[in-house]
Each structure stands twice: as structure tokens, then as C-alpha cells.
Amino acid sequence: METRAGRLSPPEWLLKGLRPQTAPVPWAAVGRASVALAAPLAVGLAVGQPTYGALVSMGALSGVISDTADAYRMRIFTIAVPQLFGAVGVTLGILVYGQGWLAVAALTFVALLSGMISSIGAVASVSGLLLLLNAVVGAGLPMPGPWWKAPLLLALGGLFVLVLSLLAWPLRGRMPERAAVASTYRAVADLFDAAGSAEYDDRRHAVTDSLNSSYDLILARRAREHGRAGPLVRLLAQLNVLIPLVEGAAAAHLHGRASRQPEIATAVRELADTIDRGKGDPPELRLPEPQGPADRAVEAALRHAAVVVHKADPDPYNVDDRLGRPAALRIRVGRVARSVMFSEPSWRYGLRLALCIGLAQSLVSLVPVSRSYWVALTVTFVLKPDFGSVFSRAVLRALGTAAGLVTAAAVLSQVPRGWWDVLVMMVLAALIPAFSAKGYAFQTAAITPVILLLSDILNHQGFHLILPRLVDSLIGCAIALIAGYLLWPESWHTRIGDRLAAAVEDAAGYVAHAFGSSRAEDQAERVRSRRRIYRDLSAVRTEFQRALTEPPPTGTRAAAWWPLVVAVERIVDATTAARVRVNHGAQPPSPAEVAEIERELRELAEGVRTSIVLVEVRAELAGDEHGVLEPLRQEVRAARAITSPEQPT
Numbered sequence: 178m179e180t181r182a183g184r185l186s187p188p189e190w191l192l193k194g195l196r197p198q199t200a201p202v203p204w205a206a207v208g209r210a211s212v213a214l215a216a217p218l219a220v221g222l223a224v225g226q227p228t229y230g231a232l233v234s235m236g237a238l239s240g241v242i243s244d245t246a247d248a249y250r251m252r253i254f255t256i257a258v259p260q261l262f263g264a265v266g267v268t269l270g271i272l273v274y275g276q277g278w279l280a281v282a283a284l285t286f287v288a289l290l291s292g293m294i295s296s297i298g299a300v301a302s303v304s305g306l307l308l309l310l311n312a313v314v315g316a317g318l319p320m321p322g323p324w325w326k327a328p329l330l331l332a333l334g335g336l337f338v339l340v341l342s343l344l345a346w347p348l349r350g351r352m353p354e355r356a357a358v359a360s361t362y363r364a365v366a367d368l369f370d371a372a373g374s375a376e377y378d379d380r381r382h383a384v385t386d387s388l389n390s391s392y393d394l395i396l397a398r399r400a401r402e403h404g405r406a407g408p409l410v411r412l413l414a415q416l417n418v419l420i421p422l423v424e425g426a427a428a429a430h431l432h433g434r435a436s437r438q439p440e441i442a443t444a445v446r447e448l449a450d451t452i453d454r455g456k457g458d459p460p461e462l463r464l465p466e467p468q469g470p471a472d473r474a475v476e477a478a479l480r481h482a483a484v485v486v487h488k489a490d491p492d493p494y495n496v497d498d499r500l501g502r503p504a505a506l507r508i509r510v511g512r513v514a515r516s517v518m519f520s521e522p523s524w525r526y527g528l529r530l531a532l533c534i535g536l537a538q539s540l541v542s543l544v545p546v547s548r549s550y551w552v553a554l555t556v557t558f559v560l561k562p563d564f565g566s567v568f569s570r571a572v573l574r575a576l577g578t579a580a581g582l583v584t585a586a587a588v589l590s591q592v593p594r595g596w597w598d599v600l601v602m603m604v605l606a607a608l609i610p611a612f613s614a615k616g617y618a619f620q621t622a623a624i625t626p627v628i629l630l631l632s633d634i635l636n637h638q639g640f641h642l643i644l645p646r647l648v649d650s651l652i653g654c655a656i657a658l659i660a661g662y663l664l665w666p667e668s669w670h671t672r673i674g675d676r677l678a679a680a681v682e683d684a685a686g687y688v689a690h691a692f693g694s695s696r697a698e699d700q701a702e703r704v705r706s707r708r709r710i711y712r713d714l715s716a717v718r719t720e721f722q723r724a725l726t727e728p729p730p731t732g733t734r735a736a737a738w739w740p741l742v743v744a745v746e747r748i749v750d751a752t753t754a755a756r757v758r759v760n761h762g763a764q765p766p767s768p769a770e771v772a773e774i775e776r777e778l779r780e781l782a783e784g785v786r787t788s789i790v791l792v793e794v795r796a797e798l799a800g801d802e803h804g805v806l807e808p809l810r811q812e813v814r815a816a817r818a819i820t821s822p823e824q825p826t
Contacts, residue, residue, distance in 0.1 A: 196616070197615040197616060197619060198614065198615050198616050200614040200615065201614070202611050202614065203610050203611070203614060206241075206244065206610035207607045207610050207611050208607070209241070209244070209338065209341045209342060209610075210241045210606045210607055210609050210610050211603045211604075211606050211607040212341060212603075213234075213237040213240065213241060213334070213337055213338045213341055213606070214234045214237050214238060214241070214602050214603075214605075214606035214627065215234075215599050215600075215602040215603040215606060216337070217230045217231075217233035217234045217237060217333075217334060217337070218230045218231065218234055218598055218599050218602055218634075219596075219599045220233075221233070222595065222596060222598075222599070227594075227598075227634055228321055228634065228635055229321070229330055230634075231631045231634040231635050232320075232321075232327055232330035232331055232334070232635075233330050233331070233333050233334040233337070234334060234602070234631055235314070235331055235334060235631055236260070236263070236330065236331035236332060236333060236334020236335045236336075236337075237334035237335065237337055237338050238334070238606075238609075238624075238627060238628070238631075239259065239260065239263050239307050239310070239311070239331070239334070239335055240256050240260065240334060240335035240336075240337070240338030240339060241338055241606070241609055241610065242303070242306075242307075242609075243255055243256050243259040243260075243303045243307070243335075244256055244338060244342055251394065252339065252342050252343065253339065253343070254300060255299075255300050255303070256335060256338060256339045256342065257335070257336075257339060258300055258304055259300065259303045259304040259306075259307045259335075260307070260331075260332055260335035260336070260339075261304075261332075262304040262305070262307050262308040263304075263307035263308065263310070263311040263331060263332075263335070264311070264328040264329075264331060264332045265308060265328075266287065266307060266308040266309060266310065266311035266312035266315065267311035267312065267314060267315040267320075267327055267328050267331055268315070268324065268325075268328045269283060269287060269312050269315065269316075270283075270284075270311065270312040270313065270314060270315020270316035270317070271315045271316075271320050271324050271327060271328075272324065273316050274315065274316050274317075274319065274320070277542060278542065280316045280538065280542075281535060281538040281539055281542055283312075283316070284309075284312055284313060284316055284534050284535075284538050284553065285531050285534055285535035285538070286531070287308060287309055287312045287534075288309055288527070288530045288531040288533070288534035288535070288557075289527040289528065289530065289531035290305070290308065290527070291305035291306065291308050291309040291527070291530060291557075292305065292523075292526040292527035292528070292529065292530035292531065293305075293523045293524065293526065293527035295526060296520060296522055296523045296526060306557065309530075309534070309557050310554065310557050311331065313534075313550050313553045313554050313557060314550060314554070315327065316538075316550065317550020317551075317553070317554075318550060318632070318635060318636065319635075319636075353394075354394055354395060354409075354412055355412065355452055355453060355455060356453065357387075357390060357391045357394050357395075358391050358395075358412050358415055358416050358452055359449040359450070359452040359453040360387055360391075360449075361384070361387040361388055361390075361391045361416065361419060362419065362445055362446070362448055362449035362452060363445075363446060363449045364380070364383050364384045364387040365384055365419055365422055365423060365426065365445055366442040366443075366445035366446045366449065367380050367383065367384075367442070368380045368381060368383075368384050368423070368426045369426055369429065369436070369437070369441045369442040369445060369475075370439070370442045371430075372426060372429045372430040372433055372436065372437045373429075373430055373433065373437050377430050378743065378746070378747075381426075381746075381750070382715070382718070384423060384426075385711045385712070385714075385715050386715060388416075388419070388423070388708070388711075389712055389715065391416055392416065392708075395409060395412055395413050395416060411488075412452075414485050414488075415452060415482075415485060415486050417485075418478070418481055418482040418485045418486075419482065420704055420708070421474070421477075421478035421481065421482075422445070422475070422478045422479060422482055424474070424478070424707075424753045424754075424756070424757050425471070425474040425475035425477075425478045425479075425757055426475070427750045427751075427753040427754040427757065428470070428471035428474055428475070428753070428754040428757040428758055429441075429471050429472070429475050430750070430754070431471070431750075431751065431754045431808055432469060432470070432471040432754065432758065433469075433471045433472055433475065434468040434469060434471075434472060435464075435465035435466060435467050435468050435472040435475075435476075436465075436467075436471060436472045436474075436475035436476070438465045440463065440464055440465055441464065441465075441475060441479065444462055444464065444479055444483070445479070445482075448482060448483060448486045451486055451487065452486060462479065462480060462483055464476055464479065464480075469758075470757070470758040470759075470760075470761040470762045470763045471754070471757065471758060471761075473761040473762065474757045474758070474760065474761045477761070525665075529560065529660075529661050529665060530556075530557075530560050530661070532660050532661070532664075533556045533560050533656050533657055533660045533661045534553055534556055534557070536656050536660055537552045537553040537556050537652075537653060537656050538553055540552065540652070540656075541553075551645070551646055551649035551650065551653070552649045552652050552653045552656070553653070554653070555574060555578075555649065555650045555652075555653025555654060555657070556653045556656055556657050556661075558570075558574060558621070559571045559574050559653065559654060559657040559661075560657045560661045567657060567658070567661055567662045567727075568658065568662055568726075568727045568728060568731075569726045569727060570617060570657075571654040571657050571658050571662070572654070573616075573617050573618040573621065574617070574618075574621055574650065574654055575650060575651060575654045576618055576621075577617070577618040577619065577620070577621025577622040577625065578621055578622075578625050578646070578647065578650040579647060579650075580618075580621075580622040580625075581621060581622040581623065581624070581625025581626050581629075582625060582626075582629075582643050582646060582647055584605075584622070584625075584626040585625060585626035585629040585630065585642075585643060585646075586640065586643045588601055588605075588626060588630060589629070589630070589633060589640045589642065589643065590640045594633070594634065594637075598630065598634065601630065602627070602630065605623070605626050605627050605630065606627060608623040609623045609624055609627065611623075625646075629642055629643075629646060673717065673720050673721060673724060673735070673738070674738075674785055674786065674788075674789075675786060676713070676716065676717050676720065677717050677738070677741065677742065677745070677785055678782045678783070678785040678786035679713065679782075680710060680713045680714050680717055680745055681745055681778055681779075681781050681782035681785060682778075682779060682782040683706070683709065683710045683713065684710060684745055684748050684749055684752070684778055685775045685778035685779045685782065686706065686775075687703070687706050687707060687710055687749065687752055688752050688771060688774050688775050688778065688809075689771065689772075689775050690702065690703045690706050691703055691752050691753070691755070691756040692755075692756065692759070692765065692766060692768075692771045703756070707749065707753060710749055711746075711749065714742070714745060714746055714749070717742060718742055721735050721738070721739055721742055725739070734789070734790075737790075737791060738791060740819050741785070741791065741816060741819050744812065744815055744816035744819060745816065747812045747815075748778070748809065748812045748813060748816060751808045751809040751811075751812045752809055754808065755805045755806055755808070755809055758805050759805055763805045764804065764805060765805070766804055766805055766806045770804070770806050771806070773798060774798065774806065774809060774810065774813055777798065777813050777817065778813065780794075781794075781813075781816060781817055791819055794817040794818070798810040798813060798814060
């Protein structure tokens with residue numbers, strides 16, 4: 178009976194998507210969303226133009242979706258840029274409204290652009306989403322004339338969200354940046370607490386994510402302020418001195434004794450508190466006596482960090498950017514344009530999205546479907562390739578829409594249109610950021626009744642919208658599953674295998690860098706190389722976690738390859754630990770030992786790039802069993818010995 182019940186139980190990937198994530202409720206965002214979507218409705222009713230108020234609220238909904246940054250200057254960028262793309266999208270949609278096959282061709286082309294630019298980054302991804310989303314809405318709903326009025330009203334809604342999000346800027350100043358750096362210090366303190374234990378890998382992932390976030394935040398501001406503003410230089414210097422500590426933690430995990438004592442983590446947390454306050458008296462560091470190269474590395478890095486954190490005015494021209502200074506805007510734009518135009522993943526994502534949107538619009542052009550824009554709208558949300566697993570998102574989208582329709586049915590059937598809409602919108606809008614933190618299905622359940630209520634204000638369909646919306650959502654999910662998922666079986670390997678192979682190649686290059694020249698510029702490049710590898714591995718890990726939520730064969734393959742991701746991370750850690758020990762007195766390895774490890778890693782990278790199924794390879798790496806590279810050789814042997822449960826025929 179237990180076996181039968183197990184077979185009938187929902188699959189793990191579905192249960193994982195339906196479990197609410199443990200995330201704090203963003204109360205500030207909840208308040209902003211409630212005011213941003215309800216206030217325009219109230220103004221529209223007050224002046225006798227509820228349609229205008231609904232359009233402004235739609236723009237505010239886009240602003241709420243894109244309001245994800247903590248720092249105020251970044252909010253200007255993350256909210257304003259997507260709103261510009263959204264205005265362009267709705268304008269294009271309005272121009273082809275009711276034009277039949279011309280509308281199909283236009284939306285297909287917009288979908289191609291949306292998918293291609295999504296590979297640029299997070300802001301570009303949201304911008305591409307709003308470009309396509311608003312184009313679909315503009316082509317599917319009648320908008321008040323002239324053509325420029327709807328884009329203007331939608332942009333006003335996004336601007337309203339931006340103004341609300343910046344209200345506390347004069348009071349909080351640079352608190353988000355300081356909080357980010359302090360949070361990274363606390364993540365490093367947790368890393369030292371976990372040194373030598375099974376929790377170390379998870380804590381290191383948290384450190385990598387925190388470092389990525391903090392560097393992105395600080396370097397983005399330096400790029401706009403020419404990089405020499407005093408407070409930013411101070412924060413960047415405080416962030417930079419964490420890198421030797423993180424490297425020391427890798428050595429402490431494998432070889433440390435005194436550096437695993439609680440006094441180390443406590444000292445790092447005291448530095449985090451000083452950064453949070455913005456000032457403080459230099460503490461008297463009482464650290465345990467070092468007992469080897471790893472311990473000496475940690476002590477030296479910690480004492481240097483304490484000096485920099487409490488230094489009143491760091492030299493702005495003696496602060497390097499451990500990820501490299503951002504290039505000039507013209508150069509970055511050129512790089513992005515080349516990446517989008519000549520990248521195979523960019524074209525693949527764009528073509529998948531274009532195919533599905535073209536099919537959705539063609540279907541509703543041939544088959545009369547009430548308010549048919551909802552089909553393409555569903556495809557847009559489900560098939561955004563950088564947002565997660567297409568399969569699981571399609572299923573969760575259907576379930577979330579069904580739950581949202583229950584709420585919408587109650588609102589549309591029981592609440593009279595008018596001023597009651599304002600009160601209802603205050604409640605429904607507040608649920609969007611609160612539920613978005615819990616998972617995709619919950620976010621869908623929160624957004625669905627908001628869109629339906631705004632659509633009803635524009636079109637006055639009332640309760641009759643409910644059943645067509647469910648049918649449209651199921652049609653959209655089916656199109657995304659068939660044309661966007663099942664027709665692209667090779668996408669798993671190109672999306673994950675190639676990126677993992679590139680990370681392994683980078684690890685091979687890092688091994689060569691780590692034990693090459695000791696010149697200062699080479700040391701700086703070594704640090705940048707390590708940071709890039711961890712950043713890339715973080716992205717690969719995210720892709721794998723998405724793939725694990727998909728059904729076989731993708732989920733099965735991802736599970737088989739997952740140990741290799743862990744192994745590559747451990748190889749980078751072991752390389753860092755060996756370099757740190759050499760820096761603090763250990764005997765350096767011979768060039769032949771380094772070259773052999775590099776060769777094994779490059780062979781591994783080639784195997785990952787050309788294989789669908791992993792095959793075990795026995796690596797006989799010669800070298801001093803008591804030398805500094807022995808832990809690294811063990812990790813390389815383990816990586817090459819990883820075997821898939823399924824052997825090729």
C-alpha cells in the first residue's frame with residue numbers, strides 16, 4: 178500500500194514548486210504596491226476617467242514587478258529602463274491592433290527581440306518581458322486614442338512607483354550599499370564557522386552570491402560617478418580586503434587549526450558591525466596563535482581587513498576593482514550588441530519565444546477566442562527562458578492562474594464597480610510582492626486577479642471573463658510545453674553542458690595562473706580569474722537547479738551531472754588553498770605537476786562539451802603525496818571518476 182501511495186503522490190519537482198519559500202515579507206514593497214496600484218484608480222474615479230486610472234495602474238504593476246533593487250540609484254535604472262521598453266511595446270501593439278496577420282508578424286518579431294535581449298542581464302530580461310507583455314496587451318485590448326495616450330499613461334504608472342521607491346532616499350542615503358557590504362562580511366564569518374565541516378560548501382555558495390551582489394552594486398555606482406567618490410572608494414576597499422579572507426577560508430577548511438577557532442568568525446562579525454554603523458573604534462584583535470601556513474594566511478588577511486575597515490580615508494587611486502573596472506559605456510554597448518547578435522543561446526531563446534508567440538497569435542486569429550490576448554500573455558510569462566524551467570513553470574502557471582481566478586471570480590461577482598475597486602485593489606496589490614517572495618505559483622495567483630480587475634475596468638466584461646481566462650491559460654501553457662519545450666530536447670546540453678565545460682576550462686587556466694608568475698599584476702589577474710570562475714559556477718548551479726525541477730530525461734541528466742558541478746567548485750577551492758599555503762611558507766609545486774593537472778582539467782572540459790552522458794575516466798596523477806598539490810590532485814581524480822548512472826551504448 179505504501180508503494181502504491183508513493184506512485185500516486187505528486188512528483189517532487191511539482192511539490193517543490195508548490196511549497197512556499199521561506200523568505201521574509203518585504204513590507205516596504207507591500208506598502209508601495211498597495212498605494213501605487215490603488216491611488217491611480219482613485220484619481221481616475223475622482224475625475225470621471227476610470228479607464229485612464231486603470232491604464233496608470235497597469236503601468237504601476239509593471240513597475241512593481243521590476244522593483245527588485247535595494248540601492249536607490251539602482252532602482253532608477255531597474256524601474257525606468259523597463260518602463261521605456263514597455264512604452265515602446267504598447268505603442269507597437271496599438272499600431273497593429275485589429276490588423277490580423279500583420280499583428281501576428283509584428284508580435285512574433287517583438288518576441289524574437291525579447292528573447293534575444295533577455296540574455297544580456299537582469300534589467301534587460303525584465304525590459305524584454307515588458308516589451309513583449311505590453312505589445313501583447315496593446316494588440317489585444319482597445320486603448321483610448323490617440324495612439325500616444327496609452328503609452329504615456331502606462332509610463333506615468335511606472336514613474337509613480339519609482340517616486341514612491343525613492344521617497345526614503347534622503348533619509349537612508351547609502352545605507353543599502355553599506356548593508357550589502359556588511360552582509361557580505363557576515364557571510365564570510367559564517368563561512369569560517371563552517372570551516373572543516375559538511376556545511377562549508379553551502380556557506381561558500383552564500384558568500385559567492387553575496388560578493389556578486391555587493392560588487393555589482395558598488396561597481397555600478399562607481400561607473401556612473403567616475404569611480405572616485407570617497408564613500409564608494411571606502412566601501413570598495415572594505416569589500417576588496419575580504420577576498421584574501423575568503424581565500425584564507427578555503428585553506429582553513431582543508432588545513433586550518435587555529436583559523437577554525439570561533440575567535441576568527443567573531444572578529445569578522447565585529448568588522449561587519451563597524452561597517453553597518455559607518456564608524457567605530459579599532460578593536461584589539463585577540464586571535465589564536467597560528468599553527469601553519471593556512472592559519473598565518475587567515476591571521477594576516479584578518480588584520481589587514483581590520484586596518485582597512487577602520488581607516489578614515491583610503492587612497493582612491495590605490496583601490497583596485499577585483500572584478501575589473503567597468504569599461505566605457507560605448508565599449509560595453511558594443512560588447513552587448515555583439516553578444517546578442519552572434520550568440521547561439523541568444524538566438525535559440527529568441528526563436529523559441531517567437532515560435533510560441535507566433536503560434537499563439539495565429540491560433541487566436543483562426544479560432545474566435547474571447548479576449549484572446551491572454552493566450553500570448555500566458556506564453557510570455559511561461560516561456561521567459563531565463564526565468565526557470567519551462568515545464569514546471571507551465572504547470573505552476575496553470576495552477577496559480579486557477580487559484581487566482583477563484584479570487585477574481587469572487588471580486589467580479591460580488592464587488593460592484595466603482596470606489597469599491599480602490600479598496601479591493603489596495604488588498605490585491607499588496608499581495609503581489611508578498612506572494613512573489615514565496616514562489617512562482619504564488620506570484621501568479623496574486624497577479625491574475627489584479628490583471629483581470631484592471632481588464633474589466635477597461636472592457637466591462639465582468640464575471641464572464643473568468644472561464645475564458647482559464648481556457649486561454651491552458652491553451653498558452655500547452656503551446657509553451659509543446660513548441661517551447663518538447664521541440665527543443667537538445668537545449669539542456671547547450672544551456673548547461675557548454676557553460677559547465679567553459680567553467681572547467683577556466684578552472685584549468687586558474688590552476689596555471691595560481692602557480693605562475695608572482696608579479697603584482699599577475700596576482701591581481703589571479704584574483705579576478707577566481708572571482709569570475711565562482712560567478713560562472715554560481716550561474717551554472719542556478720541552471721542545474723532549474724533543470725532538476727524538470728521531468729525526465731532533463732531532470733535525470735541534471736541529477737547525474739550535478740556531482741561534477743560540486744567537484745569543479747572543490748577543485749577551485751583546493752587550488753586557492755594551495756596558493757595561499759605557498760604564499761605563507763609551504764613548498765611550491767613543480768611546473769610539471771601544475772601542467773599535468775591543467776591537462777587533465779582541459780581533457781575533462783572537452784569531454785563535458787562533447788558528451789551527453791558522463792563516462793568514468795581514471796586519472797593517474799603523479800606527484801609528491803605530501804606536497805601542496807596533493808589535495809588538488811585528489812579533487813581532480815574525483816571529478817574524472819564521476820560516472821553517470823546511464824552508460825552510452
